[in-house]
Amino acid sequence: xxxxxxxxxxDLLHYGHIEIFRRAKELxxxxxxxxxxxxxxxxxxKGKTSHMPYEKRKELVEAIRYVDKVIPEENWEQKKNDITxxxxxxxxxxxxxxxxxxxxxxxxxVVYLERTPAISSTAIKNVIAExxxxxxxx
Ligand code: C2G
Numbered sequence: 001x002x003x004x005x006x007x008x009x010x011d012l013l014h015y016g017h018i019e020i021f022r023r024a025k026e027l028x029x030x031x032x033x034x035x036x037x038x039x040x041x042x043x044x045x046k047g048k049t050s051h052m053p054y055e056k057r058k059e060l061v062e063a064i065r066y067v068d069k070v071i072p073e074e075n076w077e078q079k080k081n082d083i084t085x086x087x088x089x090x091x092x093x094x095x096x097x098x099x100x101x102x103x104x105x106x107x108x109x110v111v112y113l114e115r116t117p118a119i120s121s122t123a124i125k126n127v128i129a130e131x132x133x134x135x136x137x138x
Contacts, residue, residue, distance in 0.1 A: 002089035004028045005082060007036035007073050009043055011050035012124045013060045016116035023113050024092040025066035034086055035061050036073035045075075051125055083107045 004024045010017050025033045038046070040054050050057060058070050071082065083091065083104065090109045093101060098112040 001031040002028050003032045003034065003087055004090040004092055005034040005036060005086065005088045006092040007038065007079070008094075009038040009046075009048060009050050009121070010035070010057055010061050011052055011121040013057070013064075014119050014121065014124060016119040017061075018064065018066075019116045020092070020094055020113055021064050021066040024090075027090050027092065027111060031089070032068040033066055034069045034071060034082075034088070035067055036079070036082060037061060037070050038073045042074050051121070051128070079104060080107060 004027050006020060006024050008017070021033065021035075037054065037058055038048075038050075040050065043050055052060075054072070061067055062070050069086075071086075079091070079101070082088065084107065088108050090111055091101060091104050091107075092111045092113060094115045095112045096115055101110055104110050
């Protein structure tokens with residue numbers, strides 16, 4: 001039984017997100033999966049604007065059966081406190097972050113999982129924009 005945590009925006013929730021939740025939950029081995037969900041304000045510092053506001057993204061992520069708890073991610077520095085406060089055993093991120101959080105290795109296991117190919121919130125946003133353009137022209 002382990003407690004696992006992963007962080008992200010999880011905008012326009014898609015199967016790439018579900019896949020990282022599923023695999024992170026497997027690592028919990030019957031324990032808990034906590035999601036650090038980027039606040040809208042924190043996303044602004046990442047230079048990211050999400051299609052859906054925090055409360056909506058939180059509602060969708062909480063609906064995923066692999067997820068046990070959602071906490072707000074408000075800054076880059078909170079991870080060490082979160083790991084200590086929630087007694088986290090494993091920190092998980094997708095492989096696009098490989099190596100970026102290795103400093104957490106002195107607090108818990110750090111695992112980078114392969115990204116799910118061919119799907120991203122950005123790609124979905126582009127499709128939505130194209131559909132809106134088609135609608136506007138019709
Ligand atoms: N992801 C994935 N496969 C995809 C898309 C995303 O495995 N096709 C993973 C990413 O690697 C990341 C997680 O899903 O681990 C969330 O992705 P984003 O919502 O884009 O999160 P990001 O903007 O990378 O923010 O402190 C960490 C940051 O909050 C991460």
